[in-house]
Amino acid sequence: MNGYKADPCLLLLVTCLLILVDEVPSKVVVEKHASELDLNCESYEDGVDWPLVREQLLTFLRRPADDHPFLSSLLAVGRKRSDCYIGLCCLGYLAIVFMPPEKRLKAMSSTLFGSVPLWDQIPLSYWDTINSKWPIFGLLEVLQMQLRSQEPVRSEAVDGCCDRMEELDRRFHQVLDSHLSTGQYVPTHSSLRFLAESPSRCSFGKAAAYVSLGERLLLLASPVLTQAAKDLLALGEAQLDRCMVGRNATVFDQMQSAWPTWSLLRRVEVGNLEDPDNWEAEGFVQIPSEKLRIPPEW
Secondary structure (H helix, E strand, O other): OOOOOOOHHHHHHHHHHHHHHHHOOOOOOOOOOHHHOOOOOOOOOOOOOHHHHHHHHHHHHHOOOOOOOOHHHHHHHOOOOOOOHHHHHHHHHHHHHOOOHHHHHHHHHHOOOOOOOHHHHOOOOHHHHHHOOOOHHHHHHHHHHHHHHHOOOOOHHHHHHOOOOOHHHHHHHHHHHHHHHOOOOOOHHHHHHHHHHOOOOOOHHHHHHHHHHHHHHHHOOOHHHHHHHHHHHHHHHHHHHOOOOOOOOOHHHHHOOOOOHHHHHHHHHHOOOOOOOOOOOOOOOOOOHHHHOOOOOO
């Protein structure tokens, strides 16, 4: 399990959850703004305590290698029918974490959890996904680390279009890795220099640079800079989603990337590098994007 512990009953629940998801007929995704959705899932009469589910997901991500007695019951929730789609999506990614490596790779490459763009999973911007307080990017970060340890076959389309590692890219990638590994913020000048010197093409590296800049602006807690940070995350999202030629990049495409964009988005989710274990602290993103469309007061 690559450091993640599970008993046989848990593995059975994982299998049932993925079978259930595959059997659900495909639906047309209707774009809705975050303000139109009950992202807390408190209004759904499905018998599930969704705030507790979210809290347990956060507890798992705080120490993913530890034993968590609630995991079996948590994954069992994923078998229920509910309109809390973002919660079910989180539970689906959690289930894939506990799969054997071969099944995990197949799930991410050939099921709806990995073979479609993230927008098809969650019809929200990255900003509003983070504002929902559901830890999507934390779960994606864990899955990406697992897939990297498996050394999956990389897509030539990803390598050729979005994921080049030329000298400029390698230097910035080293900056990101060193600051992520030590829990430090990425220097603003490093991200700006990389964006200024990069070719005009889209790239996953640019996405990481935009997200790291957005994180630094959010740290300043200014209304004006918060709006700018939202715009930077939108630019990063566009680099990730629209880089592929002739199609949108899938979740699996992005997971094969060497760039740590999921990890950077995860840090924006948590928003507390000084005390990363304090998950009760409020994250950086507290305002829906709809309220940031109006110029903030200076």
